[in-house]
Amino acid sequence: xxxxxxxxxxxxxNEFAQVVEGNSLGKDAWRRLKKNxxxxxxxxxxxxxxxxxxxxxxxxxxxxxxxxxxxQHLRPSFSxxxxxxxxxxxxxxxxxxxxxxxxxxxxxxxxxQIRKWIADNETNKVWDFCYTEGERQREAGxxxxxxxxxxxxxxxxEKIDTEFLISVDTIIYTDLESGKAKNLAKMEFKEIESIxxxxxxxxxxxxxxxxxxEISNQVxxxxxxxxxGLTNEEYALNLEMEMDALGEKGIASMAKTNLLGxxxxxxxxSAERDLRSEIRSGAVEFPLNREITVNEVLTAKVSAxxxxxxxxxxxxxxxxxxxxxxxxxxxxxxxxxxxxxxxxSVLIGIVLGAIAGYAGGKIDFFLMRFVDIMYGLPYxxxxxxxxxxxxxxxxxxxxxxxxxSWLTVARMVRGQVMSLKNSEYVEAARSMGASTGRIIFxxxxxxxxxVIIVYSTLRVPAFIMQESFLSFLGxxxxxxxxxxxxxxxxxxNGMTLYPWKLIFPAIAMTIFLFAMNFFxxxxxxxxxxxxxxxx
Amino acid sequence: xxxxxxxxxxxxxxxxxxxITSGSLLQRQVxxxxxxxxxxFDVYPGETLGIVGESGCGKSTTVRSISQLYxxxxxxxxxxxxxxxxxxQRTMLKARRDIQMIFQDPYASLDPRxxxxxxxxxxxxxxxxxxxxxxxxxxxxxERKVEDLMERVGLNKAFKNRYPHEFSGxxxxxxxxxxxxxxxPKIILADEPVSALDVSIQSQILNLLGDLQKEFGLTYIxxxxxxxxxxxxxxxxxxxxxxxxxxxxxxxxxxxxxLHPYTTALLSAAPIPDPKVERERQRIxxxxxxxxxxKERNGCYFYDRCPKRMPWCSCHLPPMLDIDPKHQVACWxxxxxxxxxxxxxxxxxxxxxxxx
Numbered sequence: 022x023x024x025x026x027x028x029x030x031x032x033x034x035n036e037f038a039q040v041v042e043g044n045s046l047g048k049d050a051w052r053r054l055k056k057n058x059x060x061x062x063x064x065x066x067x068x069x070x071x072x073x074x075x076x077x078x079x080x081x082x083x084x085x086x087x088x089x090x091x092x093q094h095l096r097p098s099f100s101x102x103x104x105x106x107x108x109x110x111x112x113x114x115x116x117x118x119x120x121x122x123x124x125x126x127x128x129x130x131x132x133x134q135i136r137k138w139i140a141d142n143e144t145n146k147v148w149d150f151c152y153t154e155g156e157r158q159r160e161a162g163x164x165x166x167x168x169x170x171x172x173x174x175x176x177x178x179e180k181i182d183t184e185f186l187i188s189v190d191t192i193i194y195t196d197l198e199s200g201k202a203k204n205l206a207k208m209e210f211k212e213i214e215s216i217x218x219x220x221x222x223x224x225x226x227x228x229x230x231x232x233x234x235e236i237s238n239q240v241x242x243x244x245x246x247x248x249x250g251l252t253n254e255e256y257a258l259n260l261e262m263e264m265d266a267l268g269e270k271g272i273a274s275m276a277k278t279n280l281l282g283x284x285x286x287x288x289x290x291s292a293e294r295d296l297r298s299e300i301r302s303g304a305v306e307f308p309l310n311r312e313i314t315v316n317e318v319l320t321a322k323v324s325a326x327x328x329x330x331x332x333x334x335x336x337x338x339x340x341x342x343x344x345x346x347x348x349x350x351x352x353x354x355x356x357x358x359x360x361x362x363x364x365x366s367v368l369i370g371i372v373l374g375a376i377a378g379y380a381g382g383k384i385d386f387f388l389m390r391f392v393d394i395m396y397g398l399p400y401x402x403x404x405x406x407x408x409x410x411x412x413x414x415x416x417x418x419x420x421x422x423x424x425x426s427w428l429t430v431a432r433m434v435r436g437q438v439m440s441l442k443n444s445e446y447v448e449a450a451r452s453m454g455a456s457t458g459r460i461i462f463x464x465x466x467x468x469x470x471x472v473i474i475v476y477s478t479l480r481v482p483a484f485i486m487q488e489s490f491l492s493f494l495g496x497x498x499x500x501x502x503x504x505x506x507x508x509x510x511x512x513x514n515g516m517t518l519y520p521w522k523l524i525f526p527a528i529a530m531t532i533f534l535f536a537m538n539f540f541x542x543x544x545x546x547x548x549x550x551x552x553x554x555x556x
Numbered sequence: 557x558x559x560x561x562x563x564x565x566x567x568x569x570x571x572x573x574x575x576i577t578s579g580s581l582l583q584r585q586v587x588x589x590x591x592x593x594x595x596x597f598d599v600y601p602g603e604t605l606g607i608v609g610e611s612g613c614g615k616s617t618t619v620r621s622i623s624q625l626y627x628x629x630x631x632x633x634x635x636x637x638x639x640x641x642x643x644x645q646r647t648m649l650k651a652r653r654d655i656q657m658i659f660q661d662p663y664a665s666l667d668p669r670x671x672x673x674x675x676x677x678x679x680x681x682x683x684x685x686x687x688x689x690x691x692x693x694x695x696x697x698x699e700r701k702v703e704d705l706m707e708r709v710g711l712n713k714a715f716k717n718r719y720p721h722e723f724s725g726x727x728x729x730x731x732x733x734x735x736x737x738x739x740x741p742k743i744i745l746a747d748e749p750v751s752a753l754d755v756s757i758q759s760q761i762l763n764l765l766g767d768l769q770k771e772f773g774l775t776y777i778x779x780x781x782x783x784x785x786x787x788x789x790x791x792x793x794x795x796x797x798x799x800x801x802x803x804x805x806x807x808x809x810x811x812x813x814x815l816h817p818y819t820t821a822l823l824s825a826a827p828i829p830d831p832k833v834e835r836e837r838q839r840i841x842x843x844x845x846x847x848x849x850x851k852e853r854n855g856c857y858f859y860d861r862c863p864k865r866m867p868w869c870s871c872h873l874p875p876m877l878d879i880d881p882k883h884q885v886a887c888w889x890x891x892x893x894x895x896x897x898x899x900x901x902x903x904x905x906x907x908x909x910x911x912x
Contacts (some may be wrong), residue, residue, distance in 0.1 A: 046669055049717075445665035449735070452623050452657045453679040454649045454686070467669040550719040551668060 046467060050547040060543020066536035071360075074352040082346040083331065086501035091180075092341030095333050097521045103337075104181035104329030111177055113148040115170050116155030125155055125164055144518060183300050184328040185307065187293055189285045192321045205284065205319070210277040217280055220287060220316060232276045239275070240264060288313075288321045296325060336521040338511065342501075344522065348529050351503035354415060355530070358422065358488045358504070359481040359537075365423040367477050370430025375461045377431065378438030389435070392428050400425050401490075408496045418497055422484060433476060437469030470548045478541020482534045505530040563598035564775055565622070565743060570595050570631035572614075572621045576850065590849045591617040593799035593857075594631070596876070599743065604769070604776040606790030606807065608783060608822065612846060614799040615779045616660075619745040622777070623655050624648060635743075649688055656736040660748040662728035666720040672731055673716040676702045679738045705734040708771075709764060726757035733764065743775040750785060762789055783826040787811055792882075795819045798857045799849050801876070805883040815885045817864045854907065856888065868895035871907035 054060055073080070095106045119125035120135065127135075131154070138147045158164040166174065192205040194216060205213065214232070218225040240263050244256060251259070264272070292313055299305045307327040314320050335344040377388040407421040438461070441447060450460050466473075489506015491497035498504045505526050512522035573588035592614045599605050607615045621628045624640055633640040635651055643651065656679070659665035666675055680698050683689050693701070703713040709730040720728055729749060736744055746765070750758040762785065768774060780786050786793055787807060794804040795818065803816040814820045821840040828834050842861045856862065856869040869888050876884040877891060888895050898906075 046671075049671075445659045445661055446667040448620075448625055449657065449659055449665050449732075450667075450678065452625055452652070453682055453735075453739075454652050454688075455678070455682050459682065464667050464669075468667070470669075548669075551721045 046548070046550075049550065050544075054543050054547040057543040057546060059539045060547070063536040063539030063541075063543065066532060067540055070352060070533050070536075071356055073349055074356050077346070077349045077353060080346075080349065082349065083343040085342060085346040085350040085503060087342065089328065089341040091329070092331070092333070092337045093339060094515070094519050094522075095337045095341075096519075097334060097336035097344070097525070098332070099334060101332075102329065103331045103333060104327075106333075107181060107329060108174075108177060109152065111174065112155065113152045115166065115174070116151040117148060119155065119164070119166070119170075120151055124167070125151070125158065127154060142517070181329040183297070185296065185300070185325050186328050187289055187296065187323060187325040189288050189292070190322045190324055192284060192288065192315075192319060195318055195320065197318060206281060210273045210280065213277060213280045213284070216318065217284055220284065220319065232279060233272075235279055236272055236275050237264065240267070288315055288319075288323075291315070292321070292323050292325075335525045336519070338508075338522055339515070344508075344525055347503045347508060348505070348526050351505045351508050351526065352529065352533075354498050354502060354504035355485050355488065355506065356533070357415075358419065359484045361419055362422045362426065362484040363477045363480045365419070366426040366480065367430050367473060369423070369427035371434050371466060371473065373427065374431035374434030375438050375465060378435035379442060379457065379461055379465070381439075381442075385435070388431075392431055395425065395428050404487075404491065405494070405496055408491070413496060413499060415498065415502070418488065418491065422487060426480065426484070430473065430476060433472055434466075434469055437472060438465050441465045441468055467548070471545045474541055474545045474548060478537055478544070481537050481541075485530065485534070561600050564601045564635070565599040565777075566632075566634040567598070567622065568596050568632045568634070570618070570621055570633060571629045572617050572626055573629040587850050590799050590852065592621055592628075593849070593852075595796070595799070595801045597794055597801060597804055599775060599777060601742070601775055602769075602773055603791040604778055604789055606786035606793040607777065607779045607796055608781060608786050608793060609796035610781065610822070610846065612849075613796045614849075615781075615796055616747050617799075618796070619657065619747050619777055619779060623652070623657055623745055649683075649686065653683060653688065653739045654742040656739060656741040656744050658729075658732050658736050658744060658746040658749045661752050662725050662732055663720075663752070665732055666728060668720055671717050671719055672706070672711075672723075673699075673702050675720070675731060676705055676716075676734045676738055679735060683739060701738065702734075705737055708737065708768070709734045724757075725753050726760060729753060729757075729761055730764065733761075733768070737768065737772070740772070741774070743777065746776055746778045748779050748781070751780060751782065758785065765789065783823060795822065798846060800857055800886065802858065802887070803883075803885045804876075805879075805885075809883055815879060815883075815890060816858075816887045817862050817889075818858050819885075821863070856886075864889060866896050866898065867900040867903045868898045868906075870900070871903050 054064075077085075091107060092103050095103055095110075098106060101109070116125055120127065120132075131150075135147055135150065138144075138150075155164060165171075194203045194205050194208065194212075195201070196203070205216070214228055215225055218228045221228070237260060241256060241260050244259055244263060248259075267275070295313070296305065296309075307325065307330065309325045310322070311324075312320055312322050331343075333343055333345070335348065337344060338347065373388060377385040403425050404421045407424065408417055411417045411420075441464070447460055447464055450464055455463070485506065488497050488504055489510060492504055492507035493510040498507050500507075508526035509523060509530070512519070512526065516523050570592055571590070571594050572592035573590050575585045576587040576589065577583040578586050595618065597605070607618065609615050617626065620626050622633050622640075624633075628641050631641065635655065638647060638651055640648060640651055670678075677698050680689075680693060680701060684693050684698070702716060706713045706716060711727060711730050711734065715723075720731065723731065729752075732749070749765070750761050753761060765776065765778075766789065769776065776789070778786070778789055790807045792805065793807045793810045794801050795810075795816065796802065797818050803810065803814070803819045810819065811823065814823050817840075821842050824838065824840045828837060840863060842863070844861045847857075847860055853859075854873060855871045856865075856874050859865050859869050862869065866888065872888065872895075874886045874888050874891075876886050878884055879890060895903075
């Protein structure tokens with residue numbers, strides 16, 4: 022309402038007061054896009070998704086690659102913690118066993134029902150029923166666990182109550198002489214070496230030798246992985262060359278990373294020991310942030326949380342990783358593939374298609390025959406071969422997908438350009454001395470934008486699908502990285518038992534694709550000044 | 557128009573042949589469409605040269621060849637002492653500033669994705685960015701110039717943010733005219749600028765063109781197939797048939813006293829807005845179709861359809877014959893010798909003789 026009135030006064034101002042501002046196709050398109058509500062909603066959703074994916078590192082979510090095996094297949098819950106869910110799962114199991122053993126007494130019909138569920142493979146219903154029935158009977162005092170089961174439950178409860186995750190955030194070194202505090206991570210490798218030797222109370226020479234051995238082992242391992250099948254002498258020779266290539270600096274930086282890791286592990290272990298005894302005496306409150314003193318020179322900032330107090334709003338997967346953070350991190354890969362792939366393929370397609378269409382003749386002939394040949398080759402095979410040759414990482418996935426997907430765009434743009442080439446406005450532009458580039462990019466491309474935009478928005482989902490297909494084949498995104506496609510692919514196995522693993526990534530993907538389509542539709546209308554299809 | 561004046565544009569033996577090719581990869585030329593086949597004329601400053609002719613006779617190709625939209629096959633187009641056919645790109649660009657075009661279809665000649673402002677400003681922007689203007693323009697200057705041009709051609713300058721589809725045909729043609737005027741050209745090639753418009757709008761546009769001519773001292777080459785339009789606007793008229801000029805003359809003289817049989821037939825085809833005259837008017841109806849322009853002829857191009865053809869014409873190409881300094885016609889009827897009594901055999905024998 023407000024928007025409308027505003028627009029009208031603006032228009033009136035134009036007509037009579039003759040205040041006319043500058044305008045361009047882009048600005049105008051934005052004005053028209055804003056009027057299309059669905060497109061705006063779509064755009065907002067796409068932006069929110071992209072922001073979430075881009076800022077995933079700073080969001081308060083659990084790491085997407087942290088495996089906690091105790092938390093396997095936990096169902097999504099807003100109220101219960103991981104510990105409670107673990108207990109629930111265990112109880113379901115125990116009640117079911119009790120029913121089998123006959124200690125959990127149910128009516129004949131109920132037993133028949135349970136058998137029927139088992140026959141129908143509806144395990145979830147069996148567990149749910151056993152759990153509710155068992156809990157009811159236990160509260161009513163009709164059922165008690167036998168001593169073995171009770172012990173299992175108690176042990177689990179203790180585990181839930183006491184287990185914690187600890188991490189060392191920063192280690193601070195205080196110089197005894199000057200009293201200055203320094204972050205250990207920013208210190209020189211030699212200094213760290215002596216501090217570490219001091220910490221372990223061994224001779225510095227031992228540590229030095231140990232680190233050097235480690236590094237040469239590391240280098241040797243990467244060498245063996247890169248060029249397998251050489252003799253030991255050759256490896257030794259290669260190793261020497263590699264070490265020379267690394268130089269003082271390279272070795273120092275490798276040694277520093279190794280040493281820092283070791284210092285951290287040592288501190289973590291001792292802190293863990295201390296904390297465990299404190300928990301037993303019951304004096305700790307979680308979550309915990311404290312500074313501990315390691316020895317006279319080192320202090321460390323340590324944070325610890327109860328392991329089983331985590332909450333998984335969207336459940337967990339088969340190795341206890343948080344689905345929410347996996348979906349968000351998976352979005353990073355999927356959205357990037359969808360957008361970057363489409364963008365590159367459209368750019369290559371526009372340039373080559375426009376050249377072929379505008380130049381015509383031999384250039385057109387050879388370009389299009391090349392496109393024909395590429396079309397003829399099995400598309401997935403090309404991608405698979407490319408990935409096999411150049412290695413399986415995300416960058417190569419982008420390149421492989423973009424490499425074969427510009428063909429259709431090029432064809433389309435070529436057709437458009439050819440039909441526009443002889444139109445009078447292009448002739449007019451030429452009679453005004455416009456350069457070929459200007460004619461192509463100022464006249465022809467804007468006039469074929471509607472086709473290009475529609476096609477690209479259809480490409481985005483296609484790219485996401487292709488990526489998931491490749492991930493399914495094991496050629497796309499590798500664990501621990503995730504993409505929506507690989508999440509869905511992983512979830513298909515346990516679909517009936519753990520439906521949340523399938524539903525949430527699928528919903529996330531569907532919403533994004535819907536939004537993308539609406540946005541694309543809106544963009545097409547916005548870039549067409551003659552479009553009547555406006556809200 | 558006095559002939560002592562230096563011509564602004566000289567067209568000499570201009571030929572525009574479009575190759576007919578066959579084969580997909582190794583294309584070879586199997587023939588050519590002789591769209592324009594050796595025409596010559598001069599255009600003097602300040603005049604309007606009308607070109608008439610039926611559809612497909614090469615009128616549009618002529619102006620496109622002059623403005624080098626099609627590279628001519630041979631011949632020369634001399635503008636300001638520069639031969640545009642042989643000119644390199646930069647000279648061509650400089651010359652093109654003075655040669656602008658108005659197109660036939662006001663719906664197709666404006667880019668539907670551009671606002672009126674960017675359409676009119678485009679030639680300015682192009683020449684400005686190529687640094688071919690006398691004084692470089694800022695974007696504000698261009699803005700002002702656009703508004704100025706819009707007012708000149710009778711468009712409300714408040715419309716500059718609108719798109720072409722929001723205008724009527726006449727308004728669109730005004731936009732096209734404004735665009736052609738943007739670079740202050742000396743000569744404007746108008747390719748049937750009014751044939752796509754309503755009659756009432758036609759007169760508005762014609763009057764606008766006339767006014768602009770007076771105001772800027774423009775020269776026009778004006779194509780139309782409407783003879784009344786040509787009569788109204790032209791000072792001289794060239795009649796084209798099958799890629800050749802058959803008659804060129806002062807407009808008044810041509811309309812009063814058409815000499816070439818084709819011109820006579822063409823003029824007789826135009827209706828006269830007076831029922832009495834119209835009823836008594838004698839029409840010359842040409843038989844047959846326009847022959848295909850794909851082969852070279854050694855006789856008169858109009859021979860097949862000419863009501864006054866003689867055996868001589870079938871094998872002798874008529875040169876441009878001067879009737880008087882301002883009137884040339886390509887017809888053997890007006891040769892000093894009389895060819896009417898020559899029989900076919902004699903004519904063929906004469907044509908077979910090697911030329912001295």
